[in-house]
Amino acid sequence: MIAREYVRKWINRDPIRFNSLHGDMLSARVGMTLEQYVWRAIRVSVVAGILFGILGYFVSFILTYHILTTAGGIYNVLNFQLPVLFNVIYPFEYIQVSSILLSFFIGGYIAYILMLKLPAIEKGNRAIKINITLHNAVAYMYAMRRGGAQLMVIFRCLSDRADIYGEVALEFRQIVRDADFFGYDVVTAIRHLTETTPSEKFKLFLDDLLSVIESGGDMADFLSIRVQIYQEEAKFEQKQFLNVLSLVAEAYVTLFVAGPLFLIIIMVVMGMVGGSATLQLALITYAVMPIGSLIFILLIDLISIKGEKTERFTKVKWLHTFTDVRICKKENEQYQFDQLKKYDRVRNIVHNIRHPLESFVNNVNTTFYVTIPVAALYLLLIFTNVPHYRNIETYINVVDDHIVIAILIVLIPYAIFYELWSRKVLGIQELIPDFLERMAGINQVGLTVAQAIGIMVNTNLGLLSYEIRRIKRDMDWGANFTEALMRFEQRISTPAIARTVTLITKASEMSGQIGEVLSIASSDAKMSEVLKKERLNEMFIYTAIVYLSFFVFLGVVAVMTTQFLPVLTHVAPKGVPMSGALSGVGSIQIDVFGRLLYHACLVEAIFSGLIAGQMGESSISAGVKHSCILLIIALITFNFFVVTHTPA
Structure with a gap:
C-alpha cells in the first residue's frame, strides 16, 4: 500500500525518533513491527479525529444557537473594526467549520499520542505482573534444581506453565525461543532477555543468575536465598x-x-x-x-x-502403547461420541438440579440462571399490573x-x-501453611509425600481435612499423587493453591526428598496469608x-x-414577589x-x-x-x- 510505504520511509528518515517506542514495543511483546504499529496509530488517530469532529459540530451548533437566542458574546468596548467576514457573511457557518477542523486535529493528535504511549503503559503493567509472581517462579525453579534438572530444562518447564505463573513464564519463553529457533546458548539467551524485559527486578535477578552461571556457583543455594529475599520485598510492596x-x-x-x-x-x-x-x-x-x-x-x-x-488446561492423551496393532475404524462412531457428550451434559445438569446449593457455591455465576429469570418475571408482573x-x-x-x-x-x-x-476458600488457604509444614516434617524423616498424605488423613486441619481425605481416596482408587493433587486444585481453583500444587507436584517428580522445598512453599503461603x-x-x-x-x-x-x-x-x-x-x-x-x-x-x-x-x-x-x-x-x-x- 502506498500509504504504508510513506510511513516506512518516514520512519527510516528519522529512526532515532522511534527508538523508545520500539523498545517499549519489545518489552510489551506487542507482536508487530514498528511500521505496522505506527500505521495502526495513524488509522486510529484518523477515526478519532472524525469522531471528535462530529462532536465539535454539535458543540459549535449548541454554542452558536445559544449566542443567537441570547445576548451573548464579548462586548466591543474599544470599538475595534472587525473584518466583514465576522459581521456579515455567514459568521456562524465559519465558526462551525473552524470548530469541526479544530476538533478533528485535536482528536487525531490526542489519539496518536495515546497510541504511541500505549506500549509504555503495557510495559509498566507487565512489569508489575512479573514482580508479583517472580518469587513463585523462583521457588518453582528451586524445586526443579533441587531435583537435579539442568537450567534449560527448568526454563522450558517454566515457560510451559504460563497458565500458572503468568507473565514470568512468558518472559522465560523468550529464552526458549532464542535457544530453539535462533541457536543461542543459554548465557546469550539470558543476556538478550535482560535487554528487553520490562521489569527491573527481574533484570537484576537475571544478571545475578548470569554471574552464578559464569562463576560456577551453587545454583540451588542462589535460588533458595532469592526466594527468601523476594518474600521480604513483598511485605514492603504491600505497605506502599x-x-x-x-x-x-x-x-x-x-x-x-x-x-x-x-x-x-x-x-x-x-x-x-x-x-x-x-x-x-x-x-x-x-x-x-x-x-x-x-x-x-x-x-x-x-x-x-x-x-x-x-487456569489448568486438560490435555487429551493419545493412547498408542501398542503401535504395531492394526486399528480398524468403524463407521458411525461419531454418533456414539456425540451421545457420550450429550450424556455428560445431561448428567451435569441433573447433578446441579439435585444439588443446587453445591453448584451455586462452587460457581456463584450459576445463580444468575435462576435469579435473572425470577427478577424479569417479577418486573413483568409489576409492569402489567401497575395502573x-x-x-x-x-x-x-x-x-x-x-x-x-x-x-x-x-x-x-x-x-x-x-x-x-x-x-x-479462605478457610482452606489459612490452613495450607500448616499442611505444608507437617508434610515437610513427615518427608524429612524419610517418607514420601504420598505416604505423608496417608498419615495426615487422621490429623485435624478443619476444612482442609475433608480435602485431604478426598486426595487419599483418589489415590486409593488408582490415581497417582500428582493427579490427586490436580483434582484438589480444580475443586478449589484459586491462584495460591494452584501454585502450591504445581510446586509440590514438580518437586515430587524430580526427587522424593522435598522437605526443604515444602518448607519454602509453607513460608511463602504463610507470608501471603x-x-x-x-x-x-x-x-x-x-x-x-x-x-x-x-x-x-x-x-x-x-x-x-x-x-x-x-x-x-x-x-x-401569589404571595411571592414577581421579581x-x-x-x-x-x-x-x-x-x-x-x-x-x-x-x-x-x-x-x-x-x-x-x-x-x-x-x-x-x-x-x-x-x-x-x-x-x-x-x-x-x-x-x-x-x-x-x-x-x-x-x-
Whole structure:
C-alpha cells in the first residue's frame, strides 16, 4: 500500500525518533513491527479525529444557537473594526467549520499520542505482573534444581506453565525461543532477555543468575536465598500499596460522596430561586456519580497488588502403547461420541438440579440462571399490573421501588453464595501453611509425600481435612499423587493453591526428598496469608468510612426530602414577589426533585458498596454484599421513614 510505504520511509528518515517506542514495543511483546504499529496509530488517530469532529459540530451548533437566542458574546468596548467576514457573511457557518477542523486535529493528535504511549503503559503493567509472581517462579525453579534438572530444562518447564505463573513464564519463553529457533546458548539467551524485559527486578535477578552461571556457583543455594529475599520485598510492596490505597479511598469519599452532596444542595437551592436545576441534578445522579465511581473502581484495580489468574488446561492423551496393532475404524462412531457428550451434559445438569446449593457455591455465576429469570418475571408482573397514571412522575415513583427489589433478587443470592465460597476458600488457604509444614516434617524423616498424605488423613486441619481425605481416596482408587493433587486444585481453583500444587507436584517428580522445598512453599503461603490479613485490617477502617459517609449522605438527603421540599409545596405563588430571589418558587418540580434525590441515594449505595469490596478484599464480587446492605437501608429509609410520594 502506498500509504504504508510513506510511513516506512518516514520512519527510516528519522529512526532515532522511534527508538523508545520500539523498545517499549519489545518489552510489551506487542507482536508487530514498528511500521505496522505506527500505521495502526495513524488509522486510529484518523477515526478519532472524525469522531471528535462530529462532536465539535454539535458543540459549535449548541454554542452558536445559544449566542443567537441570547445576548451573548464579548462586548466591543474599544470599538475595534472587525473584518466583514465576522459581521456579515455567514459568521456562524465559519465558526462551525473552524470548530469541526479544530476538533478533528485535536482528536487525531490526542489519539496518536495515546497510541504511541500505549506500549509504555503495557510495559509498566507487565512489569508489575512479573514482580508479583517472580518469587513463585523462583521457588518453582528451586524445586526443579533441587531435583537435579539442568537450567534449560527448568526454563522450558517454566515457560510451559504460563497458565500458572503468568507473565514470568512468558518472559522465560523468550529464552526458549532464542535457544530453539535462533541457536543461542543459554548465557546469550539470558543476556538478550535482560535487554528487553520490562521489569527491573527481574533484570537484576537475571544478571545475578548470569554471574552464578559464569562463576560456577551453587545454583540451588542462589535460588533458595532469592526466594527468601523476594518474600521480604513483598511485605514492603504491600505497605506502599496500602498507603496509596488509603489516599484513593479518601479521594473517593471527598469527590464522590461529599462532592455530589454539596452539588445536590446547590441544585435544590437553584431550583428554589427559579433556576432550572432539574437537568443538572439528573446529570449528577445518572452520569457523574456512576461514571466517576467506575473510574475509581478501575483505578483501584490498576494499582492493586493482586495475584495472576490461573487456569489448568486438560490435555487429551493419545493412547498408542501398542503401535504395531492394526486399528480398524468403524463407521458411525461419531454418533456414539456425540451421545457420550450429550450424556455428560445431561448428567451435569441433573447433578446441579439435585444439588443446587453445591453448584451455586462452587460457581456463584450459576445463580444468575435462576435469579435473572425470577427478577424479569417479577418486573413483568409489576409492569402489567401497575395502573396507568397520567403523571409520569407518579408512575416512576410507583415502579422504581420494584426495580430496586428486582435488583436485590439478582444480587442477594449472588452475594450469599459468594460469601460462602469465599469463607470456604479462605478457610482452606489459612490452613495450607500448616499442611505444608507437617508434610515437610513427615518427608524429612524419610517418607514420601504420598505416604505423608496417608498419615495426615487422621490429623485435624478443619476444612482442609475433608480435602485431604478426598486426595487419599483418589489415590486409593488408582490415581497417582500428582493427579490427586490436580483434582484438589480444580475443586478449589484459586491462584495460591494452584501454585502450591504445581510446586509440590514438580518437586515430587524430580526427587522424593522435598522437605526443604515444602518448607519454602509453607513460608511463602504463610507470608501471603499474613499480607492478606494486614490488608484486611488496614482497609477495614476505610470500609467503615464508606458506610459512615453513605449514612451521612442518606441522612442529609432524607432531611432535605422531609423538611425542605414539603415547605416549598405550601408556598403560595401569589404571595411571592414577581421579581427577586424567590420569584420561581411556584414553578419548582417538587416530585422531580424528590425522585432524583431518592435515586441519588440508590446510585450511591450501589457504587459505595462495590468500592468498599474493591478496597477491602480486592474484588468487586466481594462488594456486592455491601451494595445489597446499603440498597436495603436506602429502600427502607425512603419507604417507611421518609414520605416522598403518594400514588394518585
